[in-house]
Amino acid sequence: MTKSDTLTRSLTEVDANFQARPGILAGQLATDVEFPVFAEHSKGSYVFDIEGNRYLDFILGFGSVILGHSNESVDNAVIRAIRRGINPTLHTTDQIQLTKLLCSSIPNADMVAILRTGSDATTAAVRIARAHTGRQHIIRWGYNGWHDWCAPRETGIPQATRKLTSTFEYGNLSSLEAVFLEHRHEIAAVIMMPLEVDVPSASYLADIASLTRKNGALLIFDEIRTGFRLALGGAQEFFGVQADLATFSKAMANGYCISCVTGPKHIMQCIENISMSSLFFRSRDGIAASIATIESLRDGNSLTKIWSLGNKFMTGLSAAAQATGVPARAAGLPPMPYIEFDLKDNSAAKQVFADAMIRRGILIHPNHHWFICEEMGGNDIDIAVQNAKLAFEDVKHFL
Structure with a gap:
C-alpha cells in the first residue's frame, strides 16, 4: 500500500465543512505524518480503513483499548446493559458494583466518583482538592486534559485562570520545591502523570508525595494512561507510592467512555459541597464495559501477557535500531512503549519512522505513547519488529 492509495477515498469523504476546519477532524492525529483518516472497523489488534487496508494497531484508541478491539465479552456486557435503557433517570445497581470493583482494585480508594472523560476526572480531582484544602493554586505536570486550567494551548483561555496553575520539571525535585516556595501556603494540589516516557524511581515519586504533603497540599496521580495498564491498581500499585487522589479512564473500559476519581473518604466526602454533575455520568454503556x-483483568493473566509482549517488542526495537546503526532505543515501560532517537533533531526522526511504519501497515504515533493489547500475539510483535528494521533504514537515509 502507498500513502496516496490509502488516503484517496478517505480524503474524498471529507466534506467541505470539515475541509474548512481540518483541526476538528484531525484532533490527536494532527501531525506531519499522513495517517489513514477513516476506519471502517477494528477487531482484535487490527484497524481496517475504508480502503480495505489493515493496520496492526499500536495506538489502540490512544491507550483506551487494553483487551483488544471489539472484545466480545465487553461488547456483550454493554449490549445487555443498554437494552435495559442506556441513560436511566435513576441510579443503577451497576454503579454500586463498579464502585466496589474499583475500591477493591485501586490503592487508597475508599470512595469513587464515576464520570465520563479523562478531562472530567482530572478537573473534578482538582476541584475536590481545592474544596478540601481551601486553597486555589495547582501545580501540574504532563498532559492533564483540555480544560481551561490545564490545556496545552492558552488561546481562548482567560489569563486569570492560567495564573492559578504552575508547572515543574519532571525528574527535578528542586524544581517542584521552587514552586512551593514561590506560592507558599497557596498550593491545593500537585497533579501529575506518574510517568510519560522517562521511567521514574519509586523514591522520586515518594519524595514528591512527601514534599507535597509537607506543604499541606494533596498529591493527585493522573492515571488516565497508566491505570489498569501498568498494574490493576495502576502506578500506585506498580511503584508502591500512594497518592491522595487518583484519576482513571482509558483502559478501565476497553475503549468505552467512562472515567473516575478515587480517594479516601475524608477527602472525597467534600464532593457533597461542590458542583460536579453531567448528563451522562450514569450511562450504562461505560459502566457495563x-x-x-x-x-x-483481575486474574492478572491479561496484564502478564501484555508485559511479556511489550518486553519482546522493546527488545526487538532496540535490536533493530542497533542492527541498522541508527542511534535509537526503546523507551517507556512494556505496556506503553515508545521510541527515542539520540539525535539533535529527535522529532523529525520520529516523524520519518512513524511515516515509514504506517506505510507498512503498522499504526504508531510519532508524539504519543504506543500501547500493547491482550489480543496481540507473538507473531504480531515479530511483524512489527521486522517492519521497524525497514523503517530504521528509512530514518538512516533521512539522516
Whole structure:
C-alpha cells in the first residue's frame, strides 16, 4: 500500500465543512505524518480503513483499548446493559458494583466518583482538592486534559485562570520545591502523570508525595494512561507510592467512555459541597464495559501477557535500531512503549519512522505513547519488529 492509495477515498469523504476546519477532524492525529483518516472497523489488534487496508494497531484508541478491539465479552456486557435503557433517570445497581470493583482494585480508594472523560476526572480531582484544602493554586505536570486550567494551548483561555496553575520539571525535585516556595501556603494540589516516557524511581515519586504533603497540599496521580495498564491498581500499585487522589479512564473500559476519581473518604466526602454533575455520568454503556474489563483483568493473566509482549517488542526495537546503526532505543515501560532517537533533531526522526511504519501497515504515533493489547500475539510483535528494521533504514537515509 502507498500513502496516496490509502488516503484517496478517505480524503474524498471529507466534506467541505470539515475541509474548512481540518483541526476538528484531525484532533490527536494532527501531525506531519499522513495517517489513514477513516476506519471502517477494528477487531482484535487490527484497524481496517475504508480502503480495505489493515493496520496492526499500536495506538489502540490512544491507550483506551487494553483487551483488544471489539472484545466480545465487553461488547456483550454493554449490549445487555443498554437494552435495559442506556441513560436511566435513576441510579443503577451497576454503579454500586463498579464502585466496589474499583475500591477493591485501586490503592487508597475508599470512595469513587464515576464520570465520563479523562478531562472530567482530572478537573473534578482538582476541584475536590481545592474544596478540601481551601486553597486555589495547582501545580501540574504532563498532559492533564483540555480544560481551561490545564490545556496545552492558552488561546481562548482567560489569563486569570492560567495564573492559578504552575508547572515543574519532571525528574527535578528542586524544581517542584521552587514552586512551593514561590506560592507558599497557596498550593491545593500537585497533579501529575506518574510517568510519560522517562521511567521514574519509586523514591522520586515518594519524595514528591512527601514534599507535597509537607506543604499541606494533596498529591493527585493522573492515571488516565497508566491505570489498569501498568498494574490493576495502576502506578500506585506498580511503584508502591500512594497518592491522595487518583484519576482513571482509558483502559478501565476497553475503549468505552467512562472515567473516575478515587480517594479516601475524608477527602472525597467534600464532593457533597461542590458542583460536579453531567448528563451522562450514569450511562450504562461505560459502566457495563468497565465492569467487564476489570473483571477480565483481575486474574492478572491479561496484564502478564501484555508485559511479556511489550518486553519482546522493546527488545526487538532496540535490536533493530542497533542492527541498522541508527542511534535509537526503546523507551517507556512494556505496556506503553515508545521510541527515542539520540539525535539533535529527535522529532523529525520520529516523524520519518512513524511515516515509514504506517506505510507498512503498522499504526504508531510519532508524539504519543504506543500501547500493547491482550489480543496481540507473538507473531504480531515479530511483524512489527521486522517492519521497524525497514523503517530504521528509512530514518538512516533521512539522516
